[in-house]
Amino acid sequence: MKKYTLIGPFKQILTMTGLPLKGPLSDEQLPILENGGIIMVDEKIHYIGSYPEIQTKANHLNAQNIPIQSNMVCLPGLIDAHTHICFGGSRAKDHALRNSGKTYLEIAKAGGGIWDTVTETRKATTSSLIEGVKKRADRHLAHGVTTIEVKSGYGLSVEEELKMLRAIAQADKECHPDLIPTCLAAHMVPKDYQGSPADYLLEISTLLFPILKKEKIANRIDAFVEEGAFSPVSIAAYFDNAKAIGFDITVHADQFSTGGSDVAVKYKAVSADHLESSTEKEIQLLAKSNTVATALPGASMGLGCSYTPARRLLDAGAALAIASDWNPGSAPMGNLLIQAAVLGTFEKLTNTEVLAGITFRAAAALNLKDRGTLKTGLLADLIAFPTDNYQEILYQQGMLLPSLVCKKGKLIVGIN
Numbered sequence: 001m002k003k004y005t006l007i008g009p010f011k012q013i014l015t016m017t018g019l020p021l022k023g024p025l026s027d028e029q030l031p032i033l034e035n036g037g038i039i040m041v042d043e044k045i046h047y048i049g050s051y052p053e054i055q056t057k058a059n060h061l062n063a064q065n066i067p068i069q070s071n072m073v074c075l076p077g078l079i080d081a082h083t084h085i086c087f088g089g090s091r092a093k094d095h096a097l098r099n100s101g102k103t104y105l106e107i108a109k110a111g112g113g114i115w116d117t118v119t120e121t122r123k124a125t126t127s128s129l130i131e132g133v134k135k136r137a138d139r140h141l142a143h144g145v146t147t148i149e150v151k152s153g154y155g156l157s158v159e160e161e162l163k164m165l166r167a168i169a170q171a172d173k174e175c176h177p178d179l180i181p182t183c184l185a186a187h188m189v190p191k192d193y194q195g196s197p198a199d200y201l202l203e204i205s206t207l208l209f210p211i212l213k214k215e216k217i218a219n220r221i222d223a224f225v226e227e228g229a230f231s232p233v234s235i236a237a238y239f240d241n242a243k244a245i246g247f248d249i250t251v252h253a254d255q256f257s258t259g260g261s262d263v264a265v266k267y268k269a270v271s272a273d274h275l276e277s278s279t280e281k282e283i284q285l286l287a288k289s290n291t292v293a294t295a296l297p298g299a300s301m302g303l304g305c306s307y308t309p310a311r312r313l314l315d316a317g318a319a320l321a322i323a324s325d326w327n328p329g330s331a332p333m334g335n336l337l338i339q340a341a342v343l344g345t346f347e348k349l350t351n352t353e354v355l356a357g358i359t360f361r362a363a364a365a366l367n368l369k370d371r372g373t374l375k376t377g378l379l380a381d382l383i384a385f386p387t388d389n390y391q392e393i394l395y396q397q398g399m400l401l402p403s404l405v406c407k408k409g410k411l412i413v414g415i416n
């Protein structure tokens, strides 16, 4: 027996439909449905329309009613397409050292950097990792994020990466947001590995990849292509192997040096993330490809570096997603809406471009076709902010929180 629910009326519904995946977007293009309602059926959206019209429809369907009695603006649940929220320990010391002028190398010598998180994550029990992921995912949910990509990459051995990805899979079962797992075993060459970087990557692809497929705990392979991590040449065989078994590819690209986005485009990656150092050449390359360019303003804020050239990417014709990069080292804040709003101000992005970057363009970065816009047949992931004007959302720079969050048709935050 299908269960229908009518929710509304909303002062405005931003369906985010009918907009192109790539290129600039003006606010005049943003479709706004005034005084609208949504009929949900089980986990999905059944119908969206003007409230008076939809009420009659809902009566015929015997729908349960969730009445909205104040002004609210509804939009698709937000999607954070890049996080590292499965980790042990804290890097507060790194942050203090960095802000007191110490270099990356000096911090690493003082026991900081990614390796510190690897050590703490390896020490952590699976249950403490699960609890950490759930805690962060629930905080994200309260901010309107209903889908969260989560990377491994602090295990850096077959067993420890498996421990992380199994913890993420378990956390996904125990929290409301959907967690989309990504294997980032190629985050750095582990310090304790006895062998060459090529040996390490070969070991991961031969021993870990088949288990990921068998246990269905990750369908995405990521690598940090960067000086000091993996070079474009050294990662080629790894991505060849990943593609051959059917994984989606995503790349940490052009953060400090270029080369990564080239690899991303060559391997038809679903996304190239970071891009703070991308030059005109990389921008053009990405714009001509189907790889989504994902800006990570949280990392720029965390490190005090320049922002991803989001404006130029959009103007060149690229698809731009915006994600938090929430991680213990360079992006500890983990607030997608604040970061997206701030990026919009610095890069002169329209409201529509920012909202697209955390909804349907972020869905494309994760190769998810069932969410990111509000339309019949897609998941009923929707959020609503207590305002009568959508412009208030980014104007308040992340301080206006949704008073309603609905995940797969279920009201998680809000009335009831």
Ligand SMILES: [Zn+2]
Pocket (backbone or CB within 6 Å): 082, 083, 084, 252, 325, 327
């Ligand atoms: Zn990252």
